[in-house]
Amino acid sequence: MTNIYGETEILTDNQKSFIDDIPDILPVLPLRDIVIYPYMIFPVLVGREQSIRAANYAAEKTKYIFLSTQIKSSIEDPTPADIYPEGTIAKIVQILKLPNGLMKILVDGLVQGRIVGFTERTDFFEAHIEAVFPKVEIDHEMNALVRQMTQLFKDYVKISRNVPNDTIAAFDNIEEPDRKLFYAAANVIQPIEVKQSILQKTTLKEQYYELIKILNSEIDILKIEKEIDSKVQENIAKTQRKFIIQEQIKILQDELGEDEDASPEFSKLRESIKKAKMPQEVEAKAMEELNKLKKTPPMSPESTVIRNYLDWLIDVPWSKKTKDNLNIKHVQKILDEDHFGLEKPKERIIEHIAVLNLVKQMKGQILCFVGPPGVGKTSLGKSIARALGRKFVRISLGGVRDEAEIRGHRRTYIGSMPGKIIQSMKRAGTINPVILLDEIDKMSMDFRGDPSAAMLEVLDPEQNHSFNDHYLEVDYNLSQVLFITTANVRYNIPLPLQDRMEIIELPGYLEYDKLEIAKRHILPKELKAHGLINKNVNVTVEAIRKIIREYTRESGVRNLEREIATVCRKIARDIVLKESSNGKSKTKTKYLVDENKVEEYLKVPRYRYSKHTKTLKVGSVTGLAWTSTGGEILNVDAAVMIGPGKLTLTGQLGNVMKESAHAALSYLRAHAKELHLHPDFFKGKEIHVHLPEGAIPKDGPSAGIAMAMAMYSAVSGIPATNNVAMTGEITLTGSILAIGGLTEKLLAAKRNQIETVLIPKENEIDLKEIPNEVKEGIKIVLIERIEDAIPYVFPSLKKSVKVKKKSKK
Known part of the structure; x- marks a missing residue:
């Protein structure tokens, strides 16, 4: 066995014989989560196959084995690179095989060692080992190091909770400096890499310095932990003492019969309850909860729940209200300032204010604004609140599917809270705010309940004077709240809710309306938002009209607002670039935005603004559709080809439109003779x-007539004009039924420059409510049957004989 030692170190005869007995090549046992030093007798549990083979080999041969620690204990199958080269040469004292296949060996650490290199053995780790005898110099420095380490180790054992006190007695019986060092190092609780650093030192003084550094650091940490622990214990003792004193005060008060509150906090709560001016039964409930709070320990979770409940009862308004401004001229002025057009909603609001002037309070007035996005439903609600001088609160109902969102959570856990209605009343701070329930048509339901059913009580004037929130558990009066709801689609609002509201339709805007809104509202707002008020910017009317016609096609004005904002950003960029290059001059440069500048800023127009040509096409007609975003043009194409006699429908049609298509085909086949079609036109086609x-x-029921005309054109070969749009559902007998969304459909036709619109005869009564601006420039034709539409869709059919001749061809 080779060895490493200090220059002046001389091995004793015993050490020489000891070294000679140990082979140069030893099996290596990788250890996890432990470092074994010389002079340690320690049991090791061996479980890995490779380690078991190494232990068996050592036990059968020389009983010597090299113990080295893994760098990372989480590695299950280590490689030579995963093992520290420094370790301890040990002798296997005892070996015990366990029933579960594991092995327990008792090892005796003999001397430090170092791996010089691994052999090529594969069944277990085997390596060339050098014995390391750290240099020992007995001088004053060594004596000082031993004394200091001894004192530090004793201090460490006294402070540490994990090292038994009898360790010091065994430590005092050791005299050898190296043995004393390794005994202390083995009993210090430190990470593997820290304990391994002692084995990496080659002289005893270096090892003592390393251990002293470790002990100093650990003692400092333990002292800090002890200070923290004493502070925590002190705080706990104070809290317990306070609790005991409070309980004693309560008992004394009960004995003396005093009814005063135990602390200023309870007195303050009592005063707040009195100042809230609650109804008598609510105040009684609050006082009952306050008395329960006084008897509840402060550290109890129940105390927090009761306190939060009392805070809600105090914060919710019970009597405070704002004074209404019922001057009709003032209200009219505010509405005209904020909104252009919308005459019908404004008229209805003025009527409501007029009635309030006479009766002072009116129930059952719940308005519902229905219209496409961007027409001003939400902002109209804000204007109403501003005109009346009331507080305004908006509640978004889009995506709400839990009933507790409306009615609140029951007080069964710490995080419970009231529903959106009571929360909104708290935000408003008055009992008569304007509450806007936005997107009421987008509520959904799931296993947690139906929130639309909970809204019935809120919006029912006969019930909402005693609205009961699950959290408050007391009746709350909502009858003085002016509720306004908004929706995009009327048919998505549950019928019971519709029954409790007055529906006011807000159709889309005409080009003239958009132009005025842009000039009066959007452009000034965007110029101010982009810092262009004093920059001498002039946007022409033609430029705004170009944006409306060629860059937006919508019922509302949101996209128009975005495009104008884009133009303002481009202007701001040009101004900053010009000022940075030329410097800020005293003379203000004029920035004119005309049609050419709009195209430069917004690039290629998205829509073409051109009148429909009177080109005749076979199998192609124009229908009118209504969507949640307003009216739209609906092109319907039909083609006839040789086939097995079937009807193919494409374009992602819903079930209603598919049924309309089949009904249209069935009518054409049943009345082929009257319509001058060949009786077998569908055979083999x-x-x-x-x-x-x-x-x-x-999807929708209003495309039946359009599909019927498209099929008629394709089957007969007669071209249809695309300057005529139509809408209406059909029956198998050829009748045309009424449709909805007539205003939006006429607006769509007007936007697309269609001259003639065919509508059901049953919708004639709806024309009276449609503004003249919408009907102006459009020829509206009322039709009762499918045949009534043919002369308008097929201008070439002046006499039925011509149709018959064409069909025979």
Whole structure:
């Protein structure tokens, strides 16, 4: 066995014989989570196959084995690179095989060692080992190091909770400096890499210095931990003492019969309850909860729940209200300032204010604004609140599917809280705010209940004077609240809710309306938002009209606002670039934005603004559709080809439109003779009906007449004009039924420059409520049956004989 030692170190005869007995090549046993030093007798549990083979080999041969620690204990199958080269040469004293296949060996640490190199053995680790005898110099420095380490180790044992006190007695009986060092190092609780650092030193003084550094650091940490622990114990003792004293005070008060509150906090709560001016039964409930709070230990979770409940009862308004400004001229002025157009909603609001002037309080006035996005539903609610001088609160109902969102959570856990209605009343701070329930058509339901059913009590004027929130558990009066709801689609609002509201339709804007809104509201707001008020910027009317016609196509004005904001950003960029290059001059440069500048800023127009040509196309007609974003043009194409006699429908159609297509085909086949079609026009043929833009789902009952005309054109070969749009559901007998969304559909036709619109006769009564600006420039034709539409869709059919001749061809 080779060895490493200090220059002046001389081995004794015993050490020489000891070294000679140990082979140069030893099996290596990787250890996890432990470092074994010389002079340690320690049991090691061996479980890995490779380690078991190494232990068996050592036990059968020389009983010597090299113990080295893994660098990372988490590695299950270590490689030579994963093992520290420094370790301890040990002798196996005893070996015990356990029933579960594991092995327990008792090892005796003999001397430090170092791996010089591994052998090529594969069944277990085997390596060339050098024995390391650290140099020992007995001088004053060595004596000082031993004394200091001894004192530090004793201090460490006294402070540490994990090292038994009898360790010091065994430590005092050791005289050899190296043995004393390794005994202390083995009993210090430190990470593997820290304990391994002692084995990596080659002289005893270096090892003592390393251990002293470790002990000093650990003692400092333990002292800090002890200080923290004493502070925590002191705080706990204070809290317990305070609790005991409070309990004693309560008992004394009960004995003396005093009814005063035990602390200023309870007195303050009592005063707040009195100042809230609650109804008599609510105040009684609050006082009952206050008395319960006084008897509840402060550290109890129940105390927090009761305290939060009392805070809610105090913060919710019970009597405070704002004074209404019922001056009709003032209200009219505010509404006209904030909104252009919307005459019908404004008129309804003025009527409501007029009635309030006479009766002072009116129930049952719950308004519902229904219209496409961007037409001003939410902002109209804000204007109403501003005109009346009331507080305004908005509640978004989009995506709400838990009934507890409306009615609140029951007080069964710490995180419970009231529903959105009571929360909004707290935010408003008055009993008569304007509450806007936004997107009421987008509520959904799941296993947690139906929130729309909970809204019935809120919006029912006969019930909402005693609205009961699950959290408050007392009746709350909502009858003085002005509720306003908004929705995009009327048909998505549950019927019981519709029954409790007055529906006011807000149709889309005409080009003239958008132009005025842009000039009066959007452009000044965007110029101010982008810092262009004093920059001499002039946006022409033609520029705004170009944005409306060629860059937006919508019912509202949101996209128009975005495009104008884009133009303002481009102007701001030009101004900053010009000022940075030329410097800020005293003379202000004029920035004119005309049609050419708009195209430069917004690039290629998204929409073409051109009138429909009177080009005649076979199998292609124009329908009108209504969506949640307003009216739209619906192109319907049909083609006839040789096939097995079937109807193919494409374009992502819903079930209703598919049924309309089948009904249209059945009518054409049943009345082929009257319509001058060949009786066997469907025999051996396939009719394909397609609605372009297949990525967009389409459904609804108003496309029946359009699909019937498209099929008629395809079957007869007669071209249809695309300057006529139509809407209406059909029956198998050829009748045309009424449709909804007529205003939006006429607006869509007007936006797309369609001259003639065919609508059901049953919708004639709806024309009276449609503004003249919408009907102006459009020829509206009322039709009762499918045949009534043919002369308008097929201008070439002036006499039925021509149709018959074409069909025979």
